[in-house]
Amino acid sequence: MGQGHPERPERLLAIDEKLLASRLDYLVVRAEAPAATREQLLRVHDAAYVDALERLAPGEGLTWLDPDTALGPGTLPAAYRAAGAGILATDLVIARRAESAFCSVRPPGHHAERTRAMGFCFFNNVAVAAAHALERHGLRRVAIVDFDVHHGNGTEDIFRDDSRVLMVSTFQHPFYPGSGVEGRSERMVNVPLPAGAGSAEFRAAVTEEWLPALERFAPQMLFVSAGFDAHRDDGMAMLCLREPDYAWVTQQVRTVAARHAEGRIVSMLEGGYDLGVLGRCFAAHLEQLAG
Numbered sequence: 001m002g003q004g005h006p007e008r009p010e011r012l013l014a015i016d017e018k019l020l021a022s023r024l025d026y027l028v029v030r031a032e033a034p035a036a037t038r039e040q041l042l043r044v045h046d047a048a049y050v051d052a053l054e055r056l057a058p059g060e061g062l063t064w065l066d067p068d069t070a071l072g073p074g075t076l077p078a079a080y081r082a083a084g085a086g087i088l089a090t091d092l093v094i095a096r097r098a099e100s101a102f103c104s105v106r107p108p109g110h111h112a113e114r115t116r117a118m119g120f121c122f123f124n125n126v127a128v129a130a131a132h133a134l135e136r137h138g139l140r141r142v143a144i145v146d147f148d149v150h151h152g153n154g155t156e157d158i159f160r161d162d163s164r165v166l167m168v169s170t171f172q173h174p175f176y177p178g179s180g181v182e183g184r185s186e187r188m189v190n191v192p193l194p195a196g197a198g199s200a201e202f203r204a205a206v207t208e209e210w211l212p213a214l215e216r217f218a219p220q221m222l223f224v225s226a227g228f229d230a231h232r233d234d235g236m237a238m239l240c241l242r243e244p245d246y247a248w249v250t251q252q253v254r255t256v257a258a259r260h261a262e263g264r265i266v267s268m269l270e271g272g273y274d275l276g277v278l279g280r281c282f283a284a285h286l287e288q289l290a291g
């Protein structure tokens with residue numbers, strides 16, 4: 001999205017480098033992300049919206065859709081593959097060809113609403129994947145866990161009225177995008193945290209709010225919107241999580257998945273903008289995801 005934009009290609013290189021440096025690469029099998037099909041995207045986005053993105057995509061330069069979200073020539077091809085990564089991951093995990101999956105993708109997705117791009121997001125990757133599990137694989141209940149520092153307004157917008165989906169999230173509030181508090185329901189378990197909140201507040205939210213909701217809902221598969229921008233040293237926001245918190249929350253998700261969902265987890269990268277922090281948090285997450 002241009003020089004100096006935090007959502008930059010180096011983010012995925014930082015993850016790749018950490019995967020090798022941490023020697024976790026022997027735990028994973030890599031797969032190349034296919035492009036999501038139009039049909040797969042239209043489960044969660046309006047056709048007119050997808051058409052508008054295609055029309056606005058520039059041959060060169062940038063087309064700004066909001067003050068911090070721009071389409072460049074490479075954006076849509078990457079966005080189709082970011083969504084397609086979740087599709088393939090879901091297929092592999094349900095077919096038991098993978099125990100779980102982490103999708104190292106950009107652009108991120110959880111701010112993308114049914115008919116609106118915003119907050120660096122175009123297609124809602126995690127929603128595309130969850131809808132695929134429901135529509136293609138016939139699951140009846142899936143849960144989306146979102147620990148990005150920003151509220152996943154797009155995911156809520158898409159699944160607010162879908163009784164097959166439970167969303168549990170924590171996010172800094174008040175903060176961008178400002179949503180999440182009014183939309184709270186039995187299936188939209190959004191827990192706002194004040195600036196400065198850290199491990200204790202986060203773990204209390206997970207233990208007291210997320211886990212009982214997940215236990216009641218008994219999801220058949222879990223999806224994670226894995227944003228690492230709530231870390232103390234990520235300059236994007238003001239929550240104060242540390243690497244052990246990401247390891248811990250991943251363990252909690254695994255425990256729920258083992259009990260209700262045959263262990264099935266697909267995790268997808270969302271935010272996380274300090275390259276060193278991103279690599280370390282990713283490694284803590286992946287190590288637990290891989291058991």
Ligand SMILES: [Zn+2]
Nearest residue numbers: 148149150271
């Ligand atoms: Zn974020």
